[in-house]
Amino acid sequence: MRKPQDQQLIGESPAFLEVLEHVSRVAPLNRPVLVIGERGTGKELIAARIHYLSGRWDHPFIKMNCAALAESLLETELFGHEAGSFTGATKRRLGRFELADKGSLFLDELSSTSSGVQEKILRVIEYGEFERVGGGESIRTNVRIIGATNEDLPALAEQGKFRADLLDRLAFDVITVPPLRERPDDIMTLAEHFAVKMTGELGMDIFNGFTEQAHDALMNYAWPGNVRELKNVVERAVYRCQDGDQPISEIIFDPFESPWRPGAESTTKTPESATLPDKPYDLKQSIQDEEIRRLKDALEQCRFNQKKTAEFLGMTYHQLRGYLRKYDLTESVSQ
Numbered sequence: 001m002r003k004p005q006d007q008q009l010i011g012e013s014p015a016f017l018e019v020l021e022h023v024s025r026v027a028p029l030n031r032p033v034l035v036i037g038e039r040g041t042g043k044e045l046i047a048a049r050i051h052y053l054s055g056r057w058d059h060p061f062i063k064m065n066c067a068a069l070a071e072s073l074l075e076t077e078l079f080g081h082e083a084g085s086f087t088g089a090t091k092r093r094l095g096r097f098e099l100a101d102k103g104s105l106f107l108d109e110l111s112s113t114s115s116g117v118q119e120k121i122l123r124v125i126e127y128g129e130f131e132r133v134g135g136g137e138s139i140r141t142n143v144r145i146i147g148a149t150n151e152d153l154p155a156l157a158e159q160g161k162f163r164a165d166l167l168d169r170l171a172f173d174v175i176t177v178p179p180l181r182e183r184p185d186d187i188m189t190l191a192e193h194f195a196v197k198m199t200g201e202l203g204m205d206i207f208n209g210f211t212e213q214a215h216d217a218l219m220n221y222a223w224p225g226n227v228r229e230l231k232n233v234v235e236r237a238v239y240r241c242q243d244g245d246q247p248i249s250e251i252i253f254d255p256f257e258s259p260w261r262p263g264a265e266s267t268t269k270t271p272e273s274a275t276l277p278d279k280p281y282d283l284k285q286s287i288q289d290e291e292i293r294r295l296k297d298a299l300e301q302c303r304f305n306q307k308k309t310a311e312f313l314g315m316t317y318h319q320l321r322g323y324l325r326k327y328d329l330t331e332s333v334s335q
């Protein structure tokens with residue numbers, strides 16, 4: 001398995017470079033860090049970088065996805081258990097807080113932990129100690145916590161869904177990773193990086209680049225799944241490209257897209273092929289309906305960013321505004 005420090009963090013947009021600088025500044029400090037960002041923005045890679053740039057680099061970097069397990073299992077995973085603490089616990093088992101001693105513990109999807117687990121985490125941060133499940137002995141550990149989430153933790157704390165005291169301690173410093181659509185300069189750099197790697201993996205000679213159309217498609221997409229999604233889309237495009245001597249021309253964002261997809265209504269999915277109704281109908285109205293539907297779809301795909309939507313639809317910003325006013329859709333977009 002590749003170690004995380006072998007995985008490069010690629011990007012050169014000003015927003016991304018700022019994040020890297022922030023990471024370098026906070027890494028040497030012996031304090032918890034929170035990494036916030038949408039799914040697929042690279043939070044785990046950033047956490048690894050914090051660890052390997054810290055004085056703890058030659059001690060363990062242990063990870064735990066807190067959303068993956070039910071509460072009681074998560075508790076034993078994190079804090080370990082004594083023999084006989086529950087049915088099936090025949091041997092003592094060390095938890096990740098013990099395994100990460102002198103190193104760092106990456107707690108991914110931190111917002112999904114229960115209040116009880118949060119309380120125990122807080123105690124480790126404040127006093128460096130905890131008890132194994134089913135045990136009375138206090139275990140000492142020296143762990144730096146790097147937490148990650150794509151949720152708004154202060155809002156959750158206000159609603160009583162996340163412990164405010166833990167949030168205070170974790171939020172010593174917060175690194176917020178911008179979504180990919182907010183750093184368009186990184187899109188092609190990352191796309192080329194993943195394409196070259198995939199070309200090599202498939203044993204193909206060289207990567208011939210993207211056609212202008214493919215380039216525009218990549219640049220105009222809103223990337224809700226961020227870098228993880230981009231990696232998939234690019235790898236799929238390289239692998240599906242039949243002719244190794246040609247640049248990549250076809251980009252498939254949604255591999256599920258098909259007229260035969262279960263639940264898909266072929267008439268709405270493929271309006272081009274729709275036949276005319278046999279009864280007389282109002283052409284103008286049906287064209288308007290189609291325009292509204294496409295505008296709404298494009299807005300959603302571009303996350304209601306008007307500039308992106310206009311680009312996506314091949315019109316100017318002012319033309320788009322005109323359409324939105326005409327169909328009374330201005331309410332649905334951010335100003």
Ligand SMILES: Nc1ncnc2c1ncn2[C@@H]1O[C@H](COP(=O)(O)OP(=O)(O)O)[C@@H](O)[C@H]1O
Nearest residue numbers: 008009010011039040041042043044045227228
């Ligand atoms: N800046 C980047 N450079 C290279 N690869 C990246 C970058 N950001 C994310 N990735 C890749 O994208 C995928 C998702 O990253 P990950 O750190 O797991 O995201 P998150 O934890 O925010 O969901 C991984 O395959 C990772 O290697």
Ligand SMILES: [Mg+2]
Nearest residue numbers: 040043044108
């Ligand atoms: Mg992740």
